[in-house]
Amino acid sequence: MSVLKIKDVSKIFAGGVRAVENFSLDVADGELVCLLGPSGSGKSTLLRMVGGFERPTSGEMTIDGEDITHVPPEKRPTGMVFQSHALWTHMNVFKNLAFGLKLRKVAPDEIKRRVEAVLDLVGLNGYGARHVAKLSGGQQQRVALARSLVLEPKILLLDEPFASLDQHLRERLREEVRDIQQRLKITTLFVTHGQDEALSMADRIVVMRDGKTEQIDRPDVVYREPRTPFVAGFIGTMNLIEGNVANGMFSKGGYSTPLPVSDGPAILAVRPEALDLTVAGEGSQGKVHRVTDYGTHGLVDLELNDSTRVKAMVSHPDMFRAGQGVTLSPRAIAAYRDGVVIHRA
Numbered sequence: 592m593s594v595l596k597i598k599d600v601s602k603i604f605a606g607g608v609r610a611v612e613n614f615s616l617d618v619a620d621g622e623l624v625c626l627l628g629p630s631g632s633g634k635s636t637l638l639r640m641v642g643g644f645e646r647p648t649s650g651e652m653t654i655d656g657e658d659i660t661h662v663p664p665e666k667r668p669t670g671m672v673f674q675s676h677a678l679w680t681h682m683n684v685f686k687n688l689a690f691g692l693k694l695r696k697v698a699p700d701e702i703k704r705r706v707e708a709v710l711d712l713v714g715l716n717g718y719g720a721r722h723v724a725k726l727s728g729g730q731q732q733r734v735a736l737a738r739s740l741v742l743e744p745k746i747l748l749l750d751e752p753f754a755s756l757d758q759h760l761r762e763r764l765r766e767e768v769r770d771i772q773q774r775l776k777i778t779t780l781f782v783t784h785g786q787d788e789a790l791s792m793a794d795r796i797v798v799m800r801d802g803k804t805e806q807i808d809r810p811d812v813v814y815r816e817p818r819t820p821f822v823a824g825f826i827g828t829m830n831l832i833e834g835n836v837a838n839g840m841f842s843k844g845g846y847s848t849p850l851p852v853s854d855g856p857a858i859l860a861v862r863p864e865a866l867d868l869t870v871a872g873e874g875s876q877g878k879v880h881r882v883t884d885y886g887t888h889g890l891v892d893l894e895l896n897d898s899t900r901v902k903a904m905v906s907h908p909d910m911f912r913a914g915q916g917v918t919l920s921p922r923a924i925a926a927y928r929d930g931v932v933i934h935r936a
């Protein structure tokens with residue numbers, strides 16, 4: 592059953608910036624949905640509208656069937672964790688967490704119980720008396736998460752909460768947050784522009800571009816069946832080869848492959864891991880430009896005859912060297928025309 596319903600929501604800022612346009616999404620109970628997209632695609636604006644920090648220009652939002660479109664943030668059953676965590680640095684951890692509960696007139700012993708439980712949940716057991724300013728970046732971000740969770744929101748809103756942390760810590764916190772989210776079964780909207788984050792955490796991903804939805808699907812589906820060339824190029828590494836189709840053959844720079852679609856321009860999409868290379872003298876379709884050995888696998892950068900660059904993942908990089916001619920055999924392809932998929936095999 593869906594808890595959060597966003598229906599035809601738009602936000603046009605003063606000056607005419609269309610940050611979000613006719614956006615609709617239903618989020619199921621306990622689901623974690625990632626809003627993924629490049630900078631400026633409207634992710635934060637959308638999240639802020641759900642949290643009540645920004646007013647939609649049009650459209651409506653409901654939580655458990657109740658219209659929240661114009662309800663102020665503090666009256667919504669949502670908890671938001673911002674990129675810059677905005678903790679009260681003059682207070683200790685306990686006071687940071689207790690503050691919201693006090694405002695809600697929760698009894699002191701109940702406050703103590705809830706704060707301790709949530710500190711335990713985020714791995715900060717015993718940190719209550721510590722001053723926030725004396726904590727590491729990762730610990731501060733855990734306190735920020737705890738401060739939202741202690742109010743037991745129906746919906747947790749996370750706006751790039753790990754953006755300021757180093758890669759290693761980011762990966763650890765990502766796993767911790769996913770664990771906590773699944774343990775509490777808390778419905779969560781998570782903004783990120785990191786595809787790894789979205790692919791590893793989300794039940795579903797919303798790929799956004801220019802304030803609009805490009806695709807809403809499970810991570811594996813977004814990866815394997817991107818609906819548009821934009822999604823194909825944004826998620827993971829993808830070769831997007833712009834060429835032409837004539838009589839059922841796609842060609843580009845000396846490379847050609849059967850493609851059963853009508854004549855005209857097409858973009859061929861092939862993942863590096865789905866492209867087999869064979870060393871060939873005569874009749875080669877491309878030339879090896881560079882080989883990188885990553886130990887577990889290799890990556891071959893090659894050039895088609897017209898200088899189009901293509902990447903292929905290989906299991907034996909030592910079989911290839913710069914300057915060699917190769918032929919290309921894709922094992923899985925998709926083709927796009929006019930921004931939509933026209934063929935998949």
Ligand SMILES: Nc1ncnc2c1ncn2[C@@H]1O[C@H](COP(=O)(O)OP(=O)(O)OP(=O)(O)O)[C@@H](O)[C@H]1O
Pocket residue numbers: 604605608609610628629630631632633634635636637784
């Ligand atoms: N208060 C504002 N006034 C005017 N324009 C704004 C305002 N806030 C955001 N915008 C514009 O709305 C668009 C969407 O911005 P938003 O911050 O939602 O994108 P985003 O996808 O979250 O980007 P990022 O990943 O960089 O945070 C951008 O063009 C931005 O410049």
